[in-house]
Amino acid sequence: MTLFLLRRLLQTVNVLFIMSLLVFVGIYAVGNPLDMLVDPQATRADVARVAAALGLDQPVWVQYGRFLANALRGDLGNSFLHGTPALQLILQRLPATLELAVSALLIAVLLGIPLGLWAGLRPDSASGKTIMAGSILGFSLPTFWVGLMLIMVFSVYLGWLPSGGRGPTREVLGMHWSLLGAEGWRHVLLPALNLALFKLALVIRLTQSGTREALLQDYVRFARAKGLAPRRIVGVHVLKNIMIPVITVVGLEFGTLIAFSVVTESIFAWPGIGKLLLDSITLLDRPVVVAYLLLIVLIYTLISLVVDVLYAALDPRVRLAGGQAA
């Protein structure tokens, strides 16, 4: 177990290093941030002074070396635009994105499992077929367009829910959270639903096919023959066995939720890291883009590590081998 963890952590460091090199060199190759940063009327001397102050006058490998040395000390550079450390800028906005992603995940799981279970138990009924057709729609509808429709119906025409923003926040542990008040929940509902849609469809399909398969298994037949109540068979025996694939997929998809929040955040003016990334890309704020990507890679690899460990804990048949999981 310790060996497994060590190897995975080493792999993560490797991936982070490669990603930082690729992104840094790649982003260096395009666009000159000085054009965006310096007033067009500035003299050459002024431009040179700004370049020197930001370290942009050095060749790329010197810049990368300096970046790497700082990164090892937890300093990913300052945002060109805000002047504050890029990492701090991202961490400030991370709570908003986490709130959105966790709410979306909750919607996907709390709605998806019952709906999938229902459709799996009654695959030929009208309700079951409607649920499955709806899940196909959830796969094929583009997220951003659904977001627009949600705003149009619930904010513009019905006026029930706010169309954007996060509502008032409260500070806990040095971070700003909005879900501590009712107003925050009102604000998060539409964006979370929007972000959840794709995962909801996924959970429904997984649960439905899992249920249909489980119902044909011997242990279910045996439980029926034993005279157990249908409620108990489904609630305990079927549900338990379909939870493993659902948990795996949902866990792995959490990273996708965070990445995909770029779209939802920009539609609902949600002040999270996705919106920050988008703004930083258009304004060529390199340090923020690099820091965001490194953070996402870190989150991704950590999530897959946690899922692998959880998987082993849930399923005694899975052994964590030295190098590869499961």
Add this chain to the structure above:
Amino acid sequence: MTGGVSHTDAAGGWRALARAYAGSPLALGGLALLLAIVLAALAAPWIAPQDPYDLARLDIMDSRLPPGSLSADGSLTYLLGTDGQGRDMLSAILYGLRISVAVGFAATLLALALGMSLGLAAGYAGGRTDALVMRAVDIQMSFPAILTAMILLALFGQGTDKIVIALVASQWAYYARTTRGAALVEGRREYIEAARLLGLSTPRILFRHLLPNCLPPLIVVAALQVAAAIALEATLSFLGLGLPVTEPSLGLLIANGFQYLYSGRYWMSVFPGVALLLTIVALNLVADRLREVLNPRLRPQ
């Protein structure tokens, strides 16, 4: 000789495939819809009521008109309304559809060609080539397509060619993995060994003998990926990272109409969205049916 035999087989195969496909009315409807959309996109310059990008023809008096309004000079009825610059939405959608469909199909074909070649090489050669290609596939697939595409667009900037590159880069891995899987199975068959013993060149074995037998799963993946490519392009363009304003695809039209949504002028973003939706649903219906028809496990024996 071999070529001749497989050709007649293929023709019979296609006919059988068409018959099996026609078994589902819904899928036939999807195919008809898809053909209509592609035709409308191709014929946009001839069937659109107006050239939406000829600024001389636009009348600012006609801006933000609801669907069904008559133009100021009375020469044209705006069936789907107009946008903020007095542009006929129907024409803009037809032209936008043209760009979206072209980008989607071009990206899919390129990604298919790239992924297929790498997958074939990996599956047939095995060993180091296989390990290298599959490692790249794993890394690629562990990141969501939208993130890969966004990073590339951040690096390259905007443009039709750049968005095609970004789409190819975020989708080639699906084809590589599918082709490799099929090539691994087919590569062990006797006809490949026979071809090798006959002394045929490796490219000839790969593309004339191995590839045709790996096609069915690839066709299904490609059909699904066209839909994904069109949706991804629309998303990126909506975010302002995709196509430049001079080539407005459906995503950009929706983004332009977004600001008017709050004042209840729904038609500027809803109608392009419906066009996008119909395209994606039609593609998915076709892909779904192809999967059923081409999957030997689901075929009645």
